[in-house]
Amino acid sequence: MSPSSQRPSTDAATSARMSRQRRADTEPELALRRELHRRGLRYFVDRAPLPGQRRRADLVFPRLRIAVYVDGCFWHRCPEHATDPKNNAEWWAAKLAGNVTRDRATDAALAAAGWQVIRVWEHEDPVDAAARVQAAVQR
Numbered sequence: 696m697s698p699s700s701q702r703p704s705t706d707a708a709t710s711a712r713m714s715r716q717r718r719a720d721t722e723p724e725l726a727l728r729r730e731l732h733r734r735g736l737r738y739f740v741d742r743a744p745l746p747g748q749r750r751r752a753d754l755v756f757p758r759l760r761i762a763v764y765v766d767g768c769f770w771h772r773c774p775e776h777a778t779d780p781k782n783n784a785e786w787w788a789a790k791l792a793g794n795v796t797r798d799r800a801t802d803a804a805l806a807a808a809g810w811q812v813i814r815v816w817e818h819e820d821p822v823d824a825a826a827r828v829q830a831a832v833q834r
């Protein structure tokens with residue numbers, strides 16, 4: 696690991712957020728998946744929509760070309776809950792801005808390939824989010 700990729704020390708609130716953060720199967724993801732499953736929808740989990748693209752979508756409907764991302768409020772800077780860690784503020788600002796830039800690049804790449812992207816915030820009601828996904832699937 697190069698020194699620049701190491702995460703600097705963080706304040707308590709940020710540490711708490713990071714410890715809640717897992718790579719996959721977060722609670723908001725699971726809630727959305729349960730709700731979609733209940734509605735009879737079937738999908739692939741944690742799969743790269745485009746061949747050769749590294750980043751995976753949380754849910755994928757390959758035939759319909761629909762990719763669903765459940766974005767964490769902190770990591771993806773939700774307009775309601777984004778926060779700026781005070782320790783190592785510059786490092787965090789660059790890191791989080793990079794996440795958002797990558798999200799938009801992912802959206803653009805998928806749209807260019809004819810995919811529809813649905814982004815769900817982790818704070819969203821899973822029933823509302825599932826209704827949005829279902830509407831796209833049935834369109």
Ligand SMILES: [Zn+2]
Pocket residue numbers: 768773774775776777816817818
């Ligand atoms: Zn939020």
